[in-house]
Amino acid sequence: MAAPPRSLLVGGAVFAAVALCALLGPYLAPYPYDEMNIMTRLQPPSPTHWFGTDEFGRDVLSRMLFGARISLLMGIGATLVSLAIGVPLGLAAGYYRGRVDETIMRMIDLLISVPPILMGLLILSMTPPNPWKTAFAVGIIYVPIMVRLTRGVTLELASEEFVLAARARGERGWYILGAEILPNAWPPIIVESALRVTFAIMLGAALSFLGLGVQPPASDWGLMIAEARPFIDAAPWVALAPGTVLCITVIAVNLMGDGLRDLLDPRLKRGRG
Amino acid sequence: MLLYTLKRLAYVAVILAVMSVLIFWATQVMPGDVAQMIVGQFATDEQVRAVRAKLRLDDPVYVQYLRWAGGLLRGDLGLSLMMDRPIAPLIAEAIQRSAVLAGISIVLIAALGIWLGVHSAVRKGKPIDHAISVGSYFFISVPEFFWAIVVILLFAGYLGWLPATGYAALSEGWWQWLKHIVLPVATLVLGLVAHVSRLTRSSMIETMQSQYVTAARAKGLPESVVIRRHALRNALVPTITVLAIDVGLLMGGIVVVETVFSYPGLGRLLIFAIEQKDIPMVQAGILTVTAVYAIANLAADLLYAFFNPRIRYGRAAA
Numbered sequence: 384m385a386a387p388p389r390s391l392l393v394g395g396a397v398f399a400a401v402a403l404c405a406l407l408g409p410y411l412a413p414y415p416y417d418e419m420n421i422m423t424r425l426q427p428p429s430p431t432h433w434f435g436t437d438e439f440g441r442d443v444l445s446r447m448l449f450g451a452r453i454s455l456l457m458g459i460g461a462t463l464v465s466l467a468i469g470v471p472l473g474l475a476a477g478y479y480r481g482r483v484d485e486t487i488m489r490m491i492d493l494l495i496s497v498p499p500i501l502m503g504l505l506i507l508s509m510t511p512p513n514p515w516k517t518a519f520a521v522g523i524i525y526v527p528i529m530v531r532l533t534r535g536v537t538l539e540l541a542s543e544e545f546v547l548a549a550r551a552r553g554e555r556g557w558y559i560l561g562a563e564i565l566p567n568a569w570p571p572i573i574v575e576s577a578l579r580v581t582f583a584i585m586l587g588a589a590l591s592f593l594g595l596g597v598q599p600p601a602s603d604w605g606l607m608i609a610e611a612r613p614f615i616d617a618a619p620w621v622a623l624a625p626g627t628v629l630c631i632t633v634i635a636v637n638l639m640g641d642g643l644r645d646l647l648d649p650r651l652k653r654g655r656g
Numbered sequence: 657m658l659l660y661t662l663k664r665l666a667y668v669a670v671i672l673a674v675m676s677v678l679i680f681w682a683t684q685v686m687p688g689d690v691a692q693m694i695v696g697q698f699a700t701d702e703q704v705r706a707v708r709a710k711l712r713l714d715d716p717v718y719v720q721y722l723r724w725a726g727g728l729l730r731g732d733l734g735l736s737l738m739m740d741r742p743i744a745p746l747i748a749e750a751i752q753r754s755a756v757l758a759g760i761s762i763v764l765i766a767a768l769g770i771w772l773g774v775h776s777a778v779r780k781g782k783p784i785d786h787a788i789s790v791g792s793y794f795f796i797s798v799p800e801f802f803w804a805i806v807v808i809l810l811f812a813g814y815l816g817w818l819p820a821t822g823y824a825a826l827s828e829g830w831w832q833w834l835k836h837i838v839l840p841v842a843t844l845v846l847g848l849v850a851h852v853s854r855l856t857r858s859s860m861i862e863t864m865q866s867q868y869v870t871a872a873r874a875k876g877l878p879e880s881v882v883i884r885r886h887a888l889r890n891a892l893v894p895t896i897t898v899l900a901i902d903v904g905l906l907m908g909g910i911v912v913v914e915t916v917f918s919y920p921g922l923g924r925l926l927i928f929a930i931e932q933k934d935i936p937m938v939q940a941g942i943l944t945v946t947a948v949y950a951i952a953n954l955a956a957d958l959l960y961a962f963f964n965p966r967i968r969y970g971r972a973a974a
Binding site: 493496497498499500501504505506507508581585586588589592593594595605608609611612615616619622623626629630633634637 | 671674678679682793794796797798799800802805806808809813904905911912915926927930931938942945946949950
């Protein structure tokens with residue numbers, strides 16, 4: 384295996400730093416995320432409050448560290464949901480083909496014919512929002528991509544000799560799928576997952592921004608930006624700080640995904656959707 | 657081509673029928689009582705009963721669905737709970753404003769994206785290509801709602817050139833109208849133009865290496881003619897597909913952008929309806945957006961088939 388590409392190292396290092404901050408958030412935060420102080424409303428960045436304070440006098444840095452956890456977990460959680468649903472369906476469609484394939488792919492076509500954010504709105508508008516539901520809604524949106532990808536890889540692998548050998552040994556279908564095909568199908572799926580995480584973080588933040596994700600007083604980066612919106616002229620730092628961190632995180636994961644793609648799957652070096 | 661068009665039209669009808677069931681079902685499976693949710697947890701029993709009677713929630717589910725779907729077919733989308741007015745005119749008005757926003761944006765995204773893509777492909781490896789590549793990487797990584805905040809801060813707050821929010825009808829003068837629409841359009845374009853430019857670039861680079869481009873050059877045609885008449889036409893076919901995908905993303909973007917800029921379009925109406933738990937409005941809004949999306953996809957598929965005869969005769973590629 385070649386040396387890891389630079390984009391993977393840089394992206395990975397930045398993402399690891401963000402993830403570490405998210406993980407250690409409660410210990411690193413100088414103030415509790417929900418501690419209000421009317422005396423220190425909308426203060427600009429200073430040595431006591433590195434990123435200033437918001438309209439309730441809450442420390443922006445502390446809220447960002449707290450929000451990092453939810454934003455990252457929503458992105459990763461959503462991707463795991465799309466993997467958990469999409470990969471088995473794709474394996475089944477690609478291996479059994481015929482009627483199974485037809486049924487699964489028609490369902491997927493239907494899912495694709497709904498604009499991405501609407502699927503989220505439909506799920507979230509009907510029940511009281513919470514971040515896990517948002518992650519689930521975002522995950523559902525990415526199921527079609529995972530199914531199509533896994534199906535394509537499975538179709539290719541199903542005619543390989545080691546699969547035919549397993550069949551000849553009389554192995555069961557689920558064994559062949561789980562033990563023979565899946566371990567060989569991982570590389571493109573991992574690459575796609577890494578790229579999905581960035582879209583999921585952005586979409587999750589957008590839904591929180593619209594009030595359909597995390598609920599106050601808890602917060603993620605999207606909701607922080609929404610809450611800062613009315614005071615944007617007086618206190619731009621309340622929105623700019625989480626927004627900038629969000630962008631840095633997304634760029635880092637994007638770099639990581641591109642690097643992983645070059646490392647694991649040189650065949651996929653074309654445009655991505 | 658006619659058969660293909662009819663097939664695709666039938667498919668759109670199927671999608672809308674299935675979606676109408678799904679949307680209706682989603683309002684049925686939610687935990688708790690719809691009526692209770694609408695009036696709030698501190699409402700009296702009479703209030704709850706009144707809402708139940710008004711929405712006729714005591715009928716069997718399939719009767720409720722058929723009544724709703726029957727109304728849809730007659731163009732009757734029901735009554736908005738929060739405004740107590742028919743939904744259809746409200747949506748019709750909002751969708752016109754959203755269409756203006758979407759139309760201007762998609763034209764700019766296509767024009768600007770193709771222009772940038774061709775420029776960086778032709779100057780592959782030169783500094784300008786690197787600048788465009790790094791720029792599009794950055795633009796792809798910034799969510800619309802953050803762009804919205806940044807452009808408001810810059811052009812409305814810091815420079816004070818444009819209004820931060822709101823909407824002006826054309827009747828109030830085109831200058832007023834333009835001033836209100838610049839920032840929402842700019843936000844949408846910034847967020848999506850990189851998709852088109854990146855794809856156009858890679859597809860253009862591939863085409864420029866093909867034999868017919870070499871042949872055109874060997875004929876002694878000027879490079880600008882080779883690019884415009886020979887390479888670009890073929891390179892644009894995949895761009896049509898990505899534009900169709902972008903229409904879907906644009907709709908999501910419009911929901912966000914309309915909310916940030918208080919632009920009274922369909923997206924803002926939908927979010928408002930969700931906040932107010934105006935369920936008939938939510939149902940109608942989501943179904944309308946699905947219909948618009950299905951028609952946009954249909955248009956993209958037809959355009960694609962028009963440019964690419966292989967699809968017209970064979971099985972339609974997904």
